[in-house]
Every structure is written in structure tokens, then in C-alpha cells.
Amino acid sequence: MYLKKTLISLILIMLINQLCFAAETPDPLRQVLSITDEQIIAQAWLAQLRRSGSLSDDPVSTDYLNKLGLRLAGGNIDGFSPKFHLINNNQVNAFAFMGANIAINSGLIKLTESESELASVIAHEIAHLKQKHFLRQIHEQRKMMPMTIAGTLAAMLIGRPDLMIPVLGVGTQHSINFTREHEKEADRIGIKILIEADFDPQGMPDFFKRMSQNSIYNSRPPDYLLTHPWYESRIADSTQTAKAIKYKQYANKLDFELIKTRLELKDLIDINFYIKKIKNKIKQKKYKSEDVAKYKLGYALLCAQEYKAALATLATLSKEAQDNFIVKLTVIEINMQINTKLAQEQLNALQQFYPNNQALNLYLIENLINLNQNLPAFELSLNYAKQFPDDAKSYLLLRQTAARLDKRSYIHYANAYWLLLHADLEAALQETNTAESLAVNADTAHKQQIAELKSAINAIQPLVANE
Numbered sequence: 095m096y097l098k099k100t101l102i103s104l105i106l107i108m109l110i111n112q113l114c115f116a117a118e119t120p121d122p123l124r125q126v127l128s129i130t131d132e133q134i135i136a137q138a139w140l141a142q143l144r145r146s147g148s149l150s151d152d153p154v155s156t157d158y159l160n161k162l163g164l165r166l167a168g169g170n171i172d173g174f175s176p177k178f179h180l181i182n183n184n185q186v187n188a189f190a191f192m193g194a195n196i197a198i199n200s201g202l203i204k205l206t207e208s209e210s211e212l213a214s215v216i217a218h219e220i221a222h223l224k225q226k227h228f229l230r231q232i233h234e235q236r237k238m239m240p241m242t243i244a245g246t247l248a249a250m251l252i253g254r255p256d257l258m259i260p261v262l263g264v265g266t267q268h269s270i271n272f273t274r275e276h277e278k279e280a281d282r283i284g285i286k287i288l289i290e291a292d293f294d295p296q297g298m299p300d301f302f303k304r305m306s307q308n309s310i311y312n313s314r315p316p317d318y319l320l321t322h323p324w325y326e327s328r329i330a331d332s333t334q335t336a337k338a339i340k341y342k343q344y345a346n347k348l349d350f351e352l353i354k355t356r357l358e359l360k361d362l363i364d365i366n367f368y369i370k371k372i373k374n375k376i377k378q379k380k381y382k383s384e385d386v387a388k389y390k391l392g393y394a395l396l397c398a399q400e401y402k403a404a405l406a407t408l409a410t411l412s413k414e415a416q417d418n419f420i421v422k423l424t425v426i427e428i429n430m431q432i433n434t435k436l437a438q439e440q441l442n443a444l445q446q447f448y449p450n451n452q453a454l455n456l457y458l459i460e461n462l463i464n465l466n467q468n469l470p471a472f473e474l475s476l477n478y479a480k481q482f483p484d485d486a487k488s489y490l491l492l493r494q495t496a497a498r499l500d501k502r503s504y505i506h507y508a509n510a511y512w513l514l515l516h517a518d519l520e521a522a523l524q525e526t527n528t529a530e531s532l533a534v535n536a537d538t539a540h541k542q543q544i545a546e547l548k549s550a551i552n553a554i555q556p557l558v559a560n561e
């Protein structure tokens with residue numbers, strides 16, 4: 095209890111400080127929450143998401159979602175670089191969070207039938223962020239009950255979502271309950287975002303209709319409808335806007351279909367039954383796209399660990415589909431299981447064209463580890479961690495390669511970083527100290543890394559310090 099009180103007073107001081115410096119802040123909404131504090135809250139929230147274990151471990155799908163989201167966002171939002179998180183959860187839901195974070199449940203993607211439908215949901219969430227609905231909401235709430243906000247922030251910072259008072263409504267599954275006005279605004283701006291990024295605006299009413307139809311067959315409506323009520327009027331509004339746009343043919347993207355396939359098959363219980371079914375469909379030519387049907391079969395065979403049959407199936411895709419980045423990565427995923435040397439050649443060749451791709455770089459490290467090429471794997475994982483500091487997996491790989499090379503200070507450094515990303519500050523600090531003591535004779539770059547990590551932990555420490 096004492097801990098909670100200390101935090102509340104700390105945060106109150108934080109908020110009061112901001113009011114005192116209000117004159118220097120150009121954006122009046124920033125008086126309620128500075129960029130730095132928003133960043134800390136966002137990090138705490140992300141740590142919760144990592145701890146919950148619900149983040150997808152498929153780098154290919156996550157990569158796709160981020161590309162799609164960045165195309166819609168078109169750049170930074172309120173000073174933050176937007177990030178899109180894929181959550182393994184069959185509930186139909188999506189939500190935005192502070193620090194320009196957007197989370198999409200796999201269940202929502204599975205329900206969409208076109209990339210424009212998925213894009214419409216993301217565009218709506220981006221609009222909430224662009225219109226600063228969080229700040230506006232806090233601004234409003236603060237007038238009435240500043241304590242409640244402080245208590246909520248405190249609960250987030252100490253990583254106790256159960257203590258969170260539902261003002262901000264942050265769980266991993268519930269977004270803030272925006273007002274009806276905010277929802278309408280997010281729809282209006284969202285459809286603009288959709289059109290500007292060259293997606294079909296009809297995707298928005300189409301997906302609303304699909305969700306409401308879907309809820310008829312379930313005992314409870316999708317979470318997304320619970321946090322986004324009034325959809326009847328929103329179907330009408332968005333249909334009208336979409337109709338006003340000149341008719342244009344929008345091709346359904348192969349990437350979207352491939353990612354949907356991966357999500358659908360990932361946790362399928364009876365994969366062999368599915369394989370039989372899809373084989374029959376291909377035989378009878380019962381499909382919209384031959385390439386998609388064959389990818390479904392190929393990926394199902396990969397899930398069933400029938401690697402050679404999976405490769406043979408993917409080799410029958412059209413030339414165009416075989417050149418698709420996701421198909422190429424899928425072939426590599428299979429070869430990583432049965433022919434690591436060939437996988438390495440394919441990874442190197444593909445990396446020439448996509449040097450900064452997250453999924454590709456991750457596979458490169460994993461495959462080098464499989465090939466026992468520990469030094470290049472170690473160096474790549476150091477680079478990867480620098481390039482994608484939010485991906486906790488990179489520190490697991492760094493630890494693994496450091497252990498093989500007996501680089502002990504790096505093992506503890508990787509442990510410390512991983513713990514920091516999971517909001518276990520005390521253990522993170524301990525590991526950093528161990529790394530520091532082992533790095534006496536290390537190069538300056540590594541010493542610098544440890545020092546930076548230590549100061550990052552120390553910066554958050556007072557906010558979560560026990561007494």
C-alpha cells in the first residue's frame with residue numbers, strides 16, 4: 095500500500111510540475127502529460143504486453159502488419175514513431191495506446207475479407223492517435239478527478255494492471271472508452287487516411303457489417319463492438335462517404351491472403367483434416383485464387399512438418415507468386431528445418447534486396463546459430479538489437495550466441511535488457527551490475543552499452559522504487 099501511495103504522490107508531483115511549466119509548452123494538451131511521461135507509460139504498457147505472452151511470435155505476420163500500418167500512418171504521430179503489435183487472440187479486437195502504439199488481435203484479421211477492411215480498422219485507430227484523443231480524455235478527466243488519473247498512471251508504472259482504475263481502461267484487451275464524438279471523429283479522419291493511402295473506403299462499412307453479422311452467431315458481441323458501439327449509425331455514415339468516392343477497382347493483395355492463411359493455420363487443431371480438405375478443393379478447382387489455395391496447402395504441410403511435400407507444393411505456384419517476399423520467406427522457413435546450408439544461401443540472396451527487414455534478419459541469426467556459425471550470429475544479433483530495440487527476442491538470441499562464445503558480460507547484458515523489456519527492474523539492475531563487473535577488460539563500445547543500459551534503468555527506477 096505504501097508503495098502505491100508513494101507512486102501516487104510522485105505522479106502528482108510530476109503532473110503539478112508540468113502545470114508550473116505550462117507557459118513553455120506550446121501545445122496546451124501537453125500540459126496534462128509530457129512526451130517523456132507518455133513514453134514511460136507506453137513502455138510500461140508494452141512490458142505488460144510482453145509479460146502476458148500474447149504477442150505473436152510470427153515475425154513475418156508482424157512485419158506485414160507494421161508495413162501496412164506505416165503506409166497508413168504516413169510518418170510520426172505526435173512525435174512518436176508508430177508501432178503495430180499483433181496479438182494472438184481470437185477475440186475480434188483492436189485498440190490504440192499512448193506512445194503511438196496500436197494492437198490488433200489475430201481474431202480481427204481472420205474476420206476481415208480484404209486488405210481494405212483491415213486497413214479501415216487500423217486507419218480508425220491511427221485517427222484516435224492523430225487527434226490526440228488520449229490527451230483530450232485525460233485533460234477532461236483531470237478537471238474532475240486528478241487523483242484517479244494519478245492512481246491509474248501509478249498502477250501502470252508498477253506493472254499492476256489489476257490496480258488500474260478504469261479511467262484509461264488499459265488492459266491488454268480493452269482500449270480507452272472514447273466518447274461518441276471521438277469515435278465519430280476517428281471514423282471521419284480514418285476514412286480520409288484510408289483514401290489517401292489508396293485503399294478502398296468501402297472497407298470500413300463492409301467490416302462493420304461483417305462484425306455485426308458475426309455477432310449474431312456468438313453469445314457475446316466482439317470486443318471491438320463493445321468498445322465501438324453505435325455501429326449502425328457508423329455503417330450508414332461511412333457508406334455514404336465511401337459512395338461519394340469515385341468508383342475504382344481495388345485488387346485484393348496476395349500479401350494479405352498469405353498472412354491470413356498463416357494466422358488461420360497457426361493454431362489449427364486438426365491440420366491433417368485441413369490438408370485433405372484443401373487438396374480436394376484444389377483438385378476440383380474450388381478456389382478464388384489458385385496461388386492462394388496452393389499456398390494454403392504448402393503452409394499446412396509446413397505446419398504438419400511434411401517439409402518436402404510443402405516445398406514441392408510451393409514450387410507449383412505461379413512465377414509471380416514465387417517471387418513474392420512472403421512466399422520466399424516461407425520456402426526459407428522450410429529449408430531452415432531440413433537444409434540449413436541452402437536456407438543460408440537463400441537468406442543471403444534475399445538480404446541483398448531487403449537489408450533492413452526485421453523477419454529476414456531474425457531468420458539470418460537463427461540460421462547462423464543452427465549452422466554453428468557463432469561469431470557472425472553474435473555480431474548480427476548485436477546489430478539486430480540496435481536496430482529493433484523493442485524486440486525482446488533479439489536479447490534471447492544474443493544471450494544464446496554469447497553463451498556459445500563464452501562472452502560472459504554479454505550474457506548478463508542480454509539478460510538485463512530482456513528483464514528491462516519485461517519491467518523487472520530490480521533483476522535487470524542486478525544483471526547490469528554483474529555485466530559491468532565482468533566487462534572490466536572489454537572494449538569501449540561494450541562498456542558504453544552497459545553504461546547506457548544502467549542509466550536507462552536508473553531513470554525509471556525512482557518511479558517504481560520500493561519505498
Ligand SMILES: [Zn+2]
Pocket residue numbers: 218222272277280321322
Ligand atoms: Zn475507436
